Amino acid sequence: MRVSNIRYNGDCETYQILGGEAISIDLKSGDSVEIVDVEGDQKCSVLAFDSKKSSALSSLNWNTKPKNNSNKISSGDCSEMLKAILNGKKIKSKEFQATELFSESSPADTRQSFNTNNDLLCVFDAEGGPMLVDQQNSPTEILINVSRSNPTIPSERLPEPLAKPTKEIRVKDSSAVAYKVKAGEYIQIIDVEGQQCSDFQAFLEEDLNNNLELCLDPTVTRSQMLASYPAPGTHDKFYNQNSVPLVEVIQDTVCRHDTFGLACNAKYYEDRGFPGHISCTDNFNSSLAEFGVAPRRNWAAVNLFFNTAIEECHSLSSDVSWSRPGDYVLLRAVDDLVCVSSACPDDTTSSNGWNPTDIHVRIYDKSNNFSSATAFRPDPQSIPTMTKETGFHKNTSKLTKNFDNYNGYWLPLEYTNLGAIKEYWQAREGVVMIDLAPLRKFEIYGQDSEVLMQYAITKDVRKLAIGQVVYSAMCYDNGCMIDDGTLFRLDDNNFRWIGGSDDGGKHLRKIAEDRGLDVRVKSSTDQLHNVAVQGPKSRETLSKIIWIPKLQTTIEDLKWFRFTIGRIGGEFGIPVMVSRTGYSGELGYEVFAHPKDCEAVWDAIAEAGEEFDICPLGLNALDMLRIEAGLIFAGYEFCDQTDPFEAGIAFTVPLKTKEDDFSGKESLILRKNSPQRVLVGLELDTNEVALHGDGVYIGKQQVGIITSATRSPILKKNIALCRISVSASEIDNEVEVGKLDGHHKRLSAKVVRFPFYDPEKTRVRM
Incomplete structure (x- = not known):
């Protein structure tokens, strides 16, 4: 689910559709349109209709005429989304005229553009359907950029309602509005033009009727939620001073706020040299007077869209808000409430981008059922998508409500009536299932695909056989890591890269463009979801249900870092790809x-x-x-300032045997010859667990930092992974993990070999 399929950049409107989707856009005479095939090989057609609902393709003035200018689409062959749009617009015909914009072999970033002579309804239809596991025809992204001859006014640009609103409230800039909501109703607070702070407060209506003014409270909320502010998911409620929950956060497209601080007040402006400046406190007092709420000199408030931070030196700083036009927070009222929302009047700092603008509030009926979600943006300017559910969510959600947002998807943290320890031992002694669908998948194909991958990753791809998998690092030119992942060789010129970051696919496309390679890199994450089946009994489990064709390797014969194609449910059952890979240190498959x-x-x-x-x-x-298996994790063991040697995966960089050049090779040679830091294992002589980010010391000098740590059930010890100075990395070297300020409290530890568990990896090779 996308927040909205439209993004504004000045006067340009950008719409997004994915393969298998369609969209209609009303165009006026003089508007210009550019259509972009972002990743290549994505078919897309355009249909145009005039006010009489007749085909009007001739009214499109093409800057570069598409090769397949016109074709006919039977009404029976239309996609479901296209049918719905045409029916909704009451456009009826047995066949429709369409212009095909892109072919099945269009390169990434192929563009077509046209201008309009008349007012038109244009419908864009991107083809796409389910991708089989052994295919690479993944439906991908189309962007439509519309430049209006008569642009809309920014203050009039609102996202589409999430449902039918029961009330619309416009909070004009530098003002506030108080309003009532009933229990179960939803409150959508929208930043209309972006970078505009909106303070929010609420009271139980029953309390006000009893002359009790108990509003949302920062101390109670933070103590109850164990977080600086609530967010969609487990920790989602705001409480009043009597520990009564008033609202819960359902959706948040920004995820960066300052809650709680004070609403701006008269003294704030006076101290800055602006006596008499209107404030949110003044506006709150004025608006809430209608409901009998006494005025206050200071209001604690939920400061939505406001950007502050506590710096390391404990000073409070603020900057331009994180919110973009149309961003919102969706709350649900737990009880009957009186609420107040402001559009902050501060034009004296960057808090509102130096330009206070409007806030818009929509109220929705309690009969709606909005899913809990936050916005995920691979890049700051990406059109966001709300947190998705994996293909396995219907199964996992029956077993737990304890989910966290990982890489744009809801994944379980622990399962009800099990817990991490029970789950852990079942993986070590039996068999478990792990939803790993958010891993990013990319299809790489074309005559130069091997050339691309040989340059893009550190491992020697030319040595990779069909049906084989290799684990590798992907590096920038300076030798620092973009991602780690596994590369599957599907055929001579066909590969599949599976990593943790969208940046991997972008890096591959950039290399292909810079080097003029004939290759496609297509995202397939939403077409391939994977469950890891791990543990000593994983082979016996899967052997029962995976049907394998004669020319493919059976589950029993599948070797480590190999994959096979089969089906679940017999020869005509569900198609699956099974790889002998995993992230557990045990025998396992995906x-x-x-x-x-x-x-x-x-x-x-x-x-x-x-x-x-x-x-x-x-x-x-x-x-x-x-951690026991010594397997690394992005953001912990490595980042874009860490090379593979520092990340503990030096084995992925075969500098002596890979003769071909690859991204970062020269830098990696220098880094290997003069290493500064290395990843080591630590064994702590204490029952207290180290934490990610804890400093590691010898005497007063910090020599390292904890990247990951855990209490190992099987080793009965506290262990940690640590990036440490080479000079302090010898086995059995004694160090201390610093707590508090790093000096007031120390945990004794020593450097040990890692992986901690099964260092020879005999179990995964069984």
């Missing part, structure tokens, strides 16, 4: 399927594993497993 099939895949694996007491495993237990 099963890939299309999201539409994932529910059935999960159920089949769960049934097959019943005799081994199979159970699901969440992120908390997975973290314990991977």
Whole structure:
């Protein structure tokens, strides 16, 4: 689910559709339109209609005429979304005229553009359907840039309602509005033009009727939620001074606010040299007077869209807001409330981008059911999508409500009646299932695909056989890491890269463009969701249910870092790809399927594993497993300032044997010859667990930093991964983990070999 499929950049409107989707846009005479095939090979057609609902393709003045200028689409062959648009616009015909914009072989960033002579309704239809696991025809992104001859006014640009609103409230800039909501109703607070702070407060209506003025309270809320402010998910409620929850956060497209601080007040402006400046406090007092609320000199408030930070030196700083035009926070009233929302009047700092603008509030009926979600943006200017549910979510959500937002998807942290310790031991002794669908997948194909991958990753791709998988690093020119991941060789000129970041695909496309390579890099994350089946009993579990064609390798014969193609449910069952890979340090596999099939895949694996007491495993237990196995994690063991040697995966950089050049090679040679830091294992002589970011010391000098740590159930010790100075990295070297300020409290530790568990990796090779 996208927040909105439109983004404004000045007077330009950008619309996004994905393969399999369609969109209609009303155009006026003189408007210009540019259509972009972002990743290549994505077919898209345009239909145009005049006011009489007749085809008007001739009114499009093409700057570069598409090769396949016109074709006919039968009404029976239209996609469901296209049919819905045409029916909604009451456009009826047995066939429609369309212009095909892109072919199946259009390069990434191919563009077509036209101008309009008349007022038109244009419908853009991007083809696409489910991608089979052994195919690479992933439906991808189309962008439509519209430049209006008569642009809309920014203050009039509002996102489409989430449902039918029961009330619309415009909070004009530098003002506030108080309003009532009933229990269960939803409050959508919208930043109309972006970078505009909006203070929010609420009271129980019953309390006000009893002359009690108990509003949302920062201390109570933070103590109850164990977070600086609530967010969609588990920790989602704002409380009043009597610990009564008043509202819960359902959706948030910004996820960066300052809650709570004070609403701006008279003294704030006086101290800055602006006596008499209107303030949110003044506006709150004026608006709430209608409901009998006494005026206050200071109002604690939920400061939505406001950007402040506590610096390391404990000073409070603020800057331009994170919010973009149309961003919003959706709240649900827990009880009957009196609420107040402001549009902050501060034009004396960058808080509102030096230009206070409007806030818009929509109220929705309690009969609606909006899913809990935050916005995910791969890049700051990307059109955001709300947190998605994986193909396995219907299965996992029956087993737990403890989900966290990981890489734009909801993933379970722990399962009800199990918990991390139970899940962990089942992985070590039996078999478990792990939802890993958010891993990013990219299809790489074309005559130069091997050339691209040989340059893009550190491993020697030319040595990779069809059906083989290799783990590798992907680096910038300076040798620092973009991502780590696995590369699957599907055929001579066909690869699949699976990593943790969208940046991997972007880096591959940039290399292909810079080097003039004939290759496509297509995102397929939403077409391939994977469940990891890990543990000593994983082979026996999957062997029961995976049907393998004669020319493919059976589950019993599948070797480490190999994959095979098969089906669940016999020869005509659900198509799956199975790789002997994992993130647990145990014998294990990953099963890939299309999201539409994932529910059935999960159920089949769960049934097959019943005799081994199979159970699901969440992120908390997975973290314990991977730390014991010495497996690295983005943002912890590596970032874009860390090279593979510092990240503990020097084995992925075969400088002596890979003769071909690759991205970062020269820098990596220099870095290997003069290493500064290295990843080591630490064993702590204490029952207290170290934390990510804790400093590691020898005497007063900090020599390292904890990247990951856990209490190891099987080793019965506290262990940690640590990036440390080479000079302090010898095995058995004694160090201390610093707590508090790093000096007041120390935990004794020593450098040990890692992986901590099964260092020879005999278990994964079984």
